Amino acid sequence: MILQINQVTANGRNQFEILENGQLLFRGSAPFYNPGIPIGGDVFRKLTLTDVMNRSILYTDYNTVENLAASAVPLNWLFKGAKQVCRYSVLNGENxxxxxxxxxxxxxxxxxxxxxxxxxxxxxxxxxAGKKEVISFYDGETQIGQLTKPNAVVNNLDCYLLHFLDNSLDREIAAFFTIYYDFLRHNHSGEIVKKGRRTDVEFTFDLYNKFYNKNFIVENFGKEENERVEQFIKDAYKVRKKK
Incomplete structure (x- = not known):
């Protein structure tokens, strides 16, 4: 499974198109709101995924009290073993x-x-990972997918590639997770942009960095697809330079 997620709107509302083999598969949306603000419930944080006819497939519910309680103690992982924040329930069209x-x-x-x-x-x-940001997806000890994002952005419009092994994860939840991730990390809330460009080279340190396999694409999707991903990153920077 290979999906491309393109952000198409960034002012006032963050809207996305999810494509497979060049065909529109889903639409996604996220609020123009800073998720780091502790106040404000689901009305300010609701994420949605619809089909091409805008019929609901998945949406989120954010419990303010639950999340405030989880984040109230900064080092509660010392006592409970794990600290879970930014918790969003995912609901289907039947609620x-x-x-x-x-x-x-x-x-x-x-x-x-x-x-x-x-x-x-x-x-x-x-x-x-330098000019790109990646997320490695694991089911137990087995890597099943990778998200790739160029660290180059024009007009606050992000883009992503998703690669998953066949039958390893449903398309809708893989796509919807990308909307959630963009909302948490790259939603540019409060920024009204007509023309803007930013490029970054980023390296992160985490004890879980060992789970990143730089050869995941070539090993599971072949050399040609790996070259396409690398070109996807290069093209993002070229386009940004022309803007």
């Missing part, structure tokens, strides 16, 4: 809870994002 997203810390420089989906826990390890 049933079918999963969760959250950020988990289990020690100093030991952090990850987690997807709960269909009785499984998918660990998501983020790493800054």
């Amino acid at each position: 049933q809870i079918v999963g969760r997203f959250y950020f988990e810390q289990t020690g100093i420089a030991k952090t990850k994002l987690v997807i709960e989906w269909r009785g499984r826990l998918i660990a998501c390890y983020q790493k800054g």
Whole structure:
């Protein structure tokens, strides 16, 4: 499974298109709101995923009290073994809870994002790798996917590539997690931009960096696809330079 997620709107609302083989598969949206602000409930934080006809597939519910309690003690992972914040329940079109997203810390420089989906826990390890940012997805001890994002942005419009092994994770939750991740890390809330460009070269240190496999794409999708991903990163920087 290979998906591309393109942000198409960044002023007032963050909207995304999710494509597979060049065909529009889903649409996603996230509020124009800083998720780091402790106040403000679900009305300010609701994320949505719809089909191409804008029919609801998944959406989130944010429990303010639960999240405030979880973040109230900065080092509570020392006592409970894990600190979970930014918890969002995932609901389907029938308003049933079918999963969760959250950020988990289990020690100093030991952090990850987690997807709960269909009785499984998918660990998501983020790493800054120079001109790109990657998330490595693990089901137990097995890597099942990778998210790749160029660290070059024009007009606050982000773009991502998702690669997952066949039948390892449903398309809708993989795409929806990307919307959640963008909302937490790259939503540029409060920034009204007509023309703007930013480029970064980023390296991050975390004890979970060992889960990053730089050869995951070439080993599972082939040399040609790996070259396409590298060109995707290069093209992002070229486009940014022309703006």
